[in-house]
Amino acid sequence: MKLFAKVRAFGGLASNLFRKPVTVRESFGFVAYLSRGLPRRDALRCTGCGACNERCSSGATSVTDHEGVRTVSIDSLRCIFCARCADICPEQALDLYFGTADREDGLKEISSADAAGSDPGRQCLYDHELELSASDRYAKALSLAHERESDHITVDTSLPLQRCRVCGAEMPVTEKFLQVTADRMLARLKPETAVIVRKDLELYLTACISCRQKFSVKWNTYPRKFI
Amino acid sequence: MSLSGTFLKKSPWVYHAHAGGCNGCDLEIVACFSPRYDLERLGIKMVASPRFADILLVTGPVPLHTKPFLERVYAQTPAPKRVVVMGACSCSGGVFADDENYSIAGPVEKILPVDVRIPGCPPKPEAIIDGLLKAMRMF
Numbered sequence: 470m471k472l473f474a475k476v477r478a479f480g481g482l483a484s485n486l487f488r489k490p491v492t493v494r495e496s497f498g499f500v501a502y503l504s505r506g507l508p509r510r511d512a513l514r515c516t517g518c519g520a521c522n523e524r525c526s527s528g529a530t531s532v533t534d535h536e537g538v539r540t541v542s543i544d545s546l547r548c549i550f551c552a553r554c555a556d557i558c559p560e561q562a563l564d565l566y567f568g569t570a571d572r573e574d575g576l577k578e579i580s581s582a583d584a585a586g587s588d589p590g591r592q593c594l595y596d597h598e599l600e601l602s603a604s605d606r607y608a609k610a611l612s613l614a615h616e617r618e619s620d621h622i623t624v625d626t627s628l629p630l631q632r633c634r635v636c637g638a639e640m641p642v643t644e645k646f647l648q649v650t651a652d653r654m655l656a657r658l659k660p661e662t663a664v665i666v667r668k669d670l671e672l673y674l675t676a677c678i679s680c681r682q683k684f685s686v687k688w689n690t691y692p693r694k695f696i
Numbered sequence: 697m698s699l700s701g702t703f704l705k706k707s708p709w710v711y712h713a714h715a716g717g718c719n720g721c722d723l724e725i726v727a728c729f730s731p732r733y734d735l736e737r738l739g740i741k742m743v744a745s746p747r748f749a750d751i752l753l754v755t756g757p758v759p760l761h762t763k764p765f766l767e768r769v770y771a772q773t774p775a776p777k778r779v780v781v782m783g784a785c786s787c788s789g790g791v792f793a794d795d796e797n798y799s800i801a802g803p804v805e806k807i808l809p810v811d812v813r814i815p816g817c818p819p820k821p822e823a824i825i826d827g828l829l830k831a832m833r834m835f
Contacts, residue, residue: 492734527784527791527817546788549817614780614827615813 508543508554510624514562517541517628517643521554521563530554534630539643543624546615560649633677640677647674705835707739708778710828711749713769715804717756720818721783725753728821740828746772751831754804757785757792763801770808778831779808782824784817 517539519532529547533540543554555563628643651670655663673681712725728735729742743749746769758766770779781804784790789803804810811834814827 491731492737528793544788546813546815547784547790547793548815549784549790614823614830615815 508545508548508550508563508565508624510541510543510626511562511564512626514560515541515626515628516560516562516646516649517626518559518646520557520559524553524557526551526553534639534641537630537632537639539628539630541626541628545624631675633680634672634675635680635683636677638677650674705832707741708750708828708832708835709741709743709748710751710753711743711746711769711773713746713752713754713766715754715756715762715766715786716759717783717785721755721785724818724821724824725755725782728824733821733825735825735828738825738829740832746770747774749773750777750835751828752777752779752808753828754779754781754786754808755783757789758801758804758807759799760801763807766804766807776835778811778834779804780812780814780827780831781805781810782814782819782827784815787813787815790817 517532519541521541521543522530522532527547527549529544529549531540531542531544533542550565552565555565628645631640631642631644631647632638633640651667651674654670655667658666712722714722725742727733746752750773752770752773754766756762770777781787785792786804789800792800793803794800801807812827812831814823816823819827
């Protein structure tokens with residue numbers, strides 16, 4: 470072996486002695502930043518449209534209509550954390566976050582914006598870069614495995630269903646969804662036109678499908694310039 | 697705390713019971729023993745027989761023909777023992793959770809008493825380590 474190769478081999482050996490170990494620390498503070506987190510629903514934004522239920526690939530979401538109330542829920546045990554529901558949600562009511570429902574301290578939560586730090590584009594961060602406290606790391610580590618029944622985070626939202634104003638039957642949509650939909654449709658019109666159309670649109674949307682057909686003749690005579 | 701609990705807190709031996717999973721979870725267990733995560737530095741050791749084991753690490757949705765074997769594995773594990781289920785399939789049935797499914801004996805909860813659940817499809821190695829540490833603290 471040449472002298473150069475010997476020196477080089479010794480240099481590699483010496484640098485190994487002073488290098489940081491490959492094995493990560495036991496306090497798993499970096500965990501949450503390598504994963505997406507757990508699903509969370511903003512109950513104020515959710516309209517109960519059920520788009521998350523259509524999109525969910527693992528069947529973790531469910532939409533049930535019972536006694537005039539629609540309940541939308543996510544079972545975290547069936548969730549595979551793919552974030553498809555968060556992508557499709559038209560109200561941005563769903564997102565994935567890092568945190569846990571702690572019994573004593575309420576909902577501990579570290580948003581993804583905090584996790585990314587100064588550069589939100591970065592996904593992969595380590596705990597020494599973040600300078601997190603030990604309790605924060607523990608909070609995030611808790612969210613990984615469930616050991617109590619209360620750890621099974623099932624996110625529920627309950628919203629009242631719309632009743633048909635003509636026949637009184639339950640419609641398969643929520644009141645909030647119809648309001649949001651009407652507002653969104655009218656936002657495209659001119660303000661003076663929207664005032665005139667709003668009343669008829671609400672009459673139309675608050676009737677069930679079979680009742681709509683009864684006054685569809687009148688609907689067809691609507692002035693063409695508004696449509 | 698019993699004398700055995702004192703030692704099991706330090707070094708539990710884990711038996712991996714494969715109950716019809718897709719091998720995704722099993723590969724993540726392998727990753728747990730890689731130099732980066734290195735479970736053995738925490739005293740956790742994989743064993744080849746349930747008769748040596750303290751913790752059962754169950755993966756998969758438990759098909760009907762695997763159910764008696766899983767029950768036997770649980771019976772062969774000496775007490776005190778803990779069951780850790782891993783992955784969406786064994787936590788809740790996952791994509792197999794269906795009343796009309798003719799070949800699945802249901803999630804592990806229906807068959808064994810479960811102590812720690814690790815959700816995910818598959819869970820990250822950090823989640824597996826976290827679940828095993830939680831099971832360790834239970835002894």
